Structure formats: C-alpha cells, structure tokens
Amino acid sequence: MLIYGLMKYIEKIPARYDxxxxxxxxxxxxxxxxxxxxxxxxxxxxxxxxxxSGVLAVKCAEAGAKVAAIDSSPQMLSILKNKIKGSALESRxxxxxxxxxxxxxxxxxxxxxxxIMSMMLGELSPVVRAKTLKAAAALLSETGRIIICDxxxxxxxxxxxxxxxxxxxxxxxxxxxxxxxxxxxxxxEKDLSPAGLKIAGRKSIFFGIISILKILKx
Amino acid sequence: MSKFEEIKDFIISCRCVLLRxxxxxxxxxxxxxxxxxxxxxxxxxxxxxxxxxxxEKALRGLDCYLLVCDSAGINVWCASGVCDFNEHKxxxxxxxxxxxxxxxxxxxxxxxxSASGVDLGGLEKECGFKGVFGPADFRDIKKYAGNGFKLxxxxxxxRFAFAERYYNAFGMFAVFLVPVIALKLIAGKKHEGKIHFLxxxxxxxxxxxxxxxxxxxxxxxxxxxxxxxxxxxxxxAAYSLFKRPFRLASYIFCSLSAFxxxxxxxxxxxxxxxxYKTTIAHWLSSADNKSLFQPLISQDLCxxxxxxxxxxxxxxxxxxxxxxxxxxxxxxxxxxxxVKQCAPRAIKNKNGPVFKDDIKSIENINEIMN
Numbered sequence: 001m002l003i004y005g006l007m008k009y010i011e012k013i014p015a016r017y018d019x020x021x022x023x024x025x026x027x028x029x030x031x032x033x034x035x036x037x038x039x040x041x042x043x044x045x046x047x048x049x050x051x052x053s054g055v056l057a058v059k060c061a062e063a064g065a066k067v068a069a070i071d072s073s074p075q076m077l078s079i080l081k082n083k084i085k086g087s088a089l090e091s092r093x094x095x096x097x098x099x100x101x102x103x104x105x106x107x108x109x110x111x112x113x114x115x116i117m118s119m120m121l122g123e124l125s126p127v128v129r130a131k132t133l134k135a136a137a138a139l140l141s142e143t144g145r146i147i148i149c150d151x152x153x154x155x156x157x158x159x160x161x162x163x164x165x166x167x168x169x170x171x172x173x174x175x176x177x178x179x180x181x182x183x184x185x186x187x188x189e190k191d192l193s194p195a196g197l198k199i200a201g202r203k204s205i206f207f208g209i210i211s212i213l214k215i216l217k218x
Numbered sequence: 219m220s221k222f223e224e225i226k227d228f229i230i231s232c233r234c235v236l237l238r239x240x241x242x243x244x245x246x247x248x249x250x251x252x253x254x255x256x257x258x259x260x261x262x263x264x265x266x267x268x269x270x271x272x273x274e275k276a277l278r279g280l281d282c283y284l285l286v287c288d289s290a291g292i293n294v295w296c297a298s299g300v301c302d303f304n305e306h307k308x309x310x311x312x313x314x315x316x317x318x319x320x321x322x323x324x325x326x327x328x329x330x331x332s333a334s335g336v337d338l339g340g341l342e343k344e345c346g347f348k349g350v351f352g353p354a355d356f357r358d359i360k361k362y363a364g365n366g367f368k369l370x371x372x373x374x375x376x377r378f379a380f381a382e383r384y385y386n387a388f389g390m391f392a393v394f395l396v397p398v399i400a401l402k403l404i405a406g407k408k409h410e411g412k413i414h415f416l417x418x419x420x421x422x423x424x425x426x427x428x429x430x431x432x433x434x435x436x437x438x439x440x441x442x443x444x445x446x447x448x449x450x451x452x453x454x455a456a457y458s459l460f461k462r463p464f465r466l467a468s469y470i471f472c473s474l475s476a477f478x479x480x481x482x483x484x485x486x487x488x489x490x491x492x493x494y495k496t497t498i499a500h501w502l503s504s505a506d507n508k509s510l511f512q513p514l515i516s517q518d519l520c521x522x523x524x525x526x527x528x529x530x531x532x533x534x535x536x537x538x539x540x541x542x543x544x545x546x547x548x549x550x551x552x553x554x555x556x557v558k559q560c561a562p563r564a565i566k567n568k569n570g571p572v573f574k575d576d577i578k579s580i581e582n583i584n585e586i587m588n
Contacts, residue, residue, distance in 0.1 A: 001481070002393050002482055004488070072304065073304075074304075075301040075578045078581065097340075099310035099313075100310065101309075101310035102306065124288070125247070125265070127247045127311075128288065128311065131310070
C-alpha cells in the first residue's frame, strides 16, 4: 500500500504544481511571475513555451495579450483548457500540444513579440535545450524579446560549491513535491549565441537562485 | 569505454535498481551502436539510465542508432501512461539531434510498451518520421532485426522474467525500508530486536512474492501474498509455542506486525506486476484481481485496421480480413494502448465507466469508454 499511496500522490502533483513551486522557493515563484508580467502589454503576441497548467498564459491573456501556450503534456494542458473553458479568455489563448524543441515546426510562419520560458529549461537535456532556444529564436519577431526565468548555476566557484550542497539537500523534497527533477541550467550563454541570441538584462531573486533574463536577437 | 567509466555506470545502475522510485536520467541524444550508415535502423528509448545502459549492451553487434528521448528518467511503460513519454518527446529528440540529415530513411522503431502514450500521426507531423512499434522486450530486438524487422506475435507479449522480478523486489523493498528506518531513528536501541523483526518481515514478504511468482498456488499475486502471510503466521505461532516461556505480548506484537506488513505488500502487488490491475476496493470485496477494463469493440465504429492487435502486450486482439476479435480468455492489464491507438475510438469498456483509470495520456477517456 506504501507504493500505491506514493503513486496516487505523484499522480495528483500536476494539479498543484504552481503552489508547490511557490512553497519550495518561499514565494519566489510568484515574485518572478510579477517581473515577467511587467514585460507584457495589451495587444502583444505572446508565446509561452512549456506553459504547464498555464498560470502565466492566463495572466498574459488577462493583461490583453494574444497568447499561444505550448506544452508536451496533455495532462497539464487539460488543466489549462478546463480553466479557460467558456470564459472570455478562450478566444485569446491558443493551446498547442507540442514539444518545446519542435515549436518552430508546429508554429511555422508565426512571429511573437514576447516568448516566455519559465522554469522549463532546467528540465531539458542539453541537446534539447539548445534546439529549444533555436526554435524560440526562429519564432521571435525582429524587435521581440525572450524572457527566461529559471535556476542558473552560479559561475563563481564558492557559490557553485554552496549550490551543489543545497541542491543535494533539496533534491528529494523537490522530487516529492513537483515530480520533476529540476536541474539548474548550466552554461546557458553557450547555447544562446549559436541561436543568434544574447542576454540584454538580468534580475535575480530568492538569494540569486532564480534568475530572470531578458534576451534579444543579436 | 574505459574501465573507470564502466565501473561508474555499474554503480549508477545499482543505485537505479535500489532506488527505483527516485529515477536517474540519462542525457537525451543519438547513440551510435557499431558502425551505422545512413540506412541503419533507429531504435527509440526513454532516458532511464539503467535502461539506456542495458539497451546499449543488448544492441551490441548490430549497426544501428539508439535515439534516447526524455521520459523524465522513468521507464517507458509508466512514463507513457502519465504523459512523461509521448510523440512530442520523441519529436524533440529527432529535431534536436538533426536525425533527418543523419539517416536517409524516415522510420523509427519504438518500444511496444510506449503505445499507451505515443500518437503516431502526431509524431510524423512534428518531425517527419514514421513510427512503428517494435518488440515489448528489448531482449527480442536482435531476433526482430534478424527476422527482417517483422514482429512475431510472441514478441509483442510482455513477460515478467526473473530479471524484472528481482528488480521490482528491490524497488519495493527500498520503499518499505523507509518507515523501518524512521522507526529505528525514533525508537532507538531499546527496540532494536523488534525493528529487525519488521525488517525481516518486509524482506520475506516482498522477495518471496516476486521471486516465487509463478510457483505459488494462486493465480493472482495479491492473493499469493496473503498465502505467504498465512505461512508466516503459522511459523510465528509455532515458534511462540515451542519457545519457553510463552510470552503473549511478544506473540501479539509479532503476529500483528507481520499481518500489517503482509497486507500492505498485498495491496501493492495489485499494481506492481505487469499482469493485473484492479482497485483495492474491488480486490477486498471479491478477492478478484482481474482488470476492471475489458475491451469491447464497437463494430459500427471499428475500421478493422488491427492497430489494437499490433500494440496489445497481452495478445487479446486478433485481426482477420478486416474484422477484429477479442479473446477474453487472455487477461487484460489495463494499459489502454489499444484505446490510445484506435483512431475511430471504437474500443469501449465492457464495464462502462468502471476501470482503474491509471492512464493519463488519453484525452476525454471517460467519454470514449462509455
């Protein structure tokens, strides 16, 4: 029955993912969303890559943007679809089920002013992450920006060592509460230049653990 | 591969077996096996570390590619059911590795057990590759390749060989170890004997169930687990009677704790084997561990394509001249691969809305089943 209980618990995680993330980061997840939202203006074309249950996508639509929300999990997307069903937001959010690295194939020909990638790059393998950034660059309009919100490995040796230590402590609660193993992103800049992108601004919250990056085309 | 790397991989694999519920991921990407050319076959796998390593070994001798796709470090069967492994994850790996420039064909061989989560039409749309389901067991891959990539019906069947059973036993034992360790930390040295007894009970219950799986008297594993529990109770009673002086408190403790552990293990046996899946309530009320989902083909919707027969790991379906039949003497394990692969949604549930509902990868499942 122990495993049965564990499985039932894990099964229910997607529905409360955002609350758990907020808990794990002592509210940092909610604060980072506010910073992301400050970039959104009415009428903008927004793409949310790895939207999950769509908390940010809904906020962007409420702010007047026209949103495309993509994710690879139909289970997560059905939470989003149920959220917006029958509301005025339904016409402003297009829900697309596809992989992040294949977004340029599925949304071919479309352009976006803002592309959001919040807490998702850390879940990807390096090769898929590099391609996801290229796909995002292909969908970004000339004057558009990409907003990445994620955990980044610190470059400084001492902070990196502390980070290693904290990572191994939080490894288990992280897995138990969110089901995914969110690994902080290493060497993001190395992947940005081949995709024709550069970092134009950076904000850190939650003791520098969560970074919000503004990224533009070179 | 250097000796050092081999030892490192072996240690990580042991860690995977012992702590199965806390998976380790392998990196996604394309692995070359032997000297593959642009015409060589591409086998798809999830990224559970232990699986990838075992596959690399099993494929030695073939010239092929192994495309490792993200399954969140979980085995493909489980991952497919909970949306962690699907056509999007495969397409992402194809597009990220530039596979279409490396091989000249457009064919991917997928693990048969991923059929619960992968939509082949969506896969082709997203990456241009056609998926076909290969064998259920990776040990059959060489035979499959030698057979001109033709899948014999027995290669579709899921087995529960000794190697998988010991593996499940370790995984379950590790989970049952957690409360025992917690008790040890709380109770301290004073109750060491009792705690060691609990540990022994865990070990006997779990390992005897999995290791003697096909030699026990009952058909269903959960009932066999209770049978083992009864044998343990007899042993405890005999030991208490012959050991002088008889201590009632000690007997009650041993008997009760053995029963509790046995019951917990029995309930987990309902879902921890690839053969039968049912709800706890159904098992408790009927001692029947038969899957609540029983496929029923709606003949006016059925297109006769036989997709269900191609993916069923229990061999329930047969297709002859465009008519599909279900063999109810074989037992379904409610993986719902048939429902997922059936484009006209012709497969319903004999029991209507009653089924275990573990599979999350099929949209509007309740409407389809009714």
